[in-house]
Amino acid sequence: MISIYWHCLGLTGNDEGFVNGALQELVQHLREDPIRLPANIKALNDEPKVAKEINAILNRLCEQSYTFKDAASHIQEVLLDSLLDRVKSSNLGFFIPSLLVYCHRDSAIARSALREDGAGPWGAECCGFAAVYESGNKFVIWHEALHLLGAHDCYEEDDPYRRKPDCNCNSCTMQYVPTEDTVGKWSLCDKNVKKLKDLAEEARKVRRAKKNS
């Protein structure tokens, strides 16, 4: 089972509904043809112990010397530790620890994300930890959540409004600043569809091997 945790910080109850809705819509698209990836989403607050540890990590992002990358590796440790037993005891057997945090652009999380190379003006992702700090745009939530599942950017870093030659989709969600106008509906290039299909296949293989063991 592939789960993405989500968490809203310093925002309102409406934001929680917005993020949850955007991610629910995304996993619905992922479960359908041609990708067929059985991804799930979970509110971090549904696991109070894990949430407490992760909030402590996120709070450290106020410290100048503590980077977004540091937080990403510590978050990964917490998620792995807390869920390892569950993964072992289930017959699902496949787990990608990942967390998407929705926060204000002027928050310490957003500021630390923006200091990383390759951070977008809407969000950033590193080693299973994504931050989204553009509000009200579900396409940037999709973009960062897709990074959590291994999707690659489809824009040239030195000229971000130019599409990479290996992206065959004008309205690809992995473009620079994806919006309602530029993406419109669920849209992903073949390269990234293949990455996600491969992940789905890998998950199925592990599940089959576990069943047979």
Ligand SMILES: [Zn+2]
């Ligand atoms: Zn990106």
Ligand SMILES: [Zn+2]
């Ligand atoms: Zn693309």
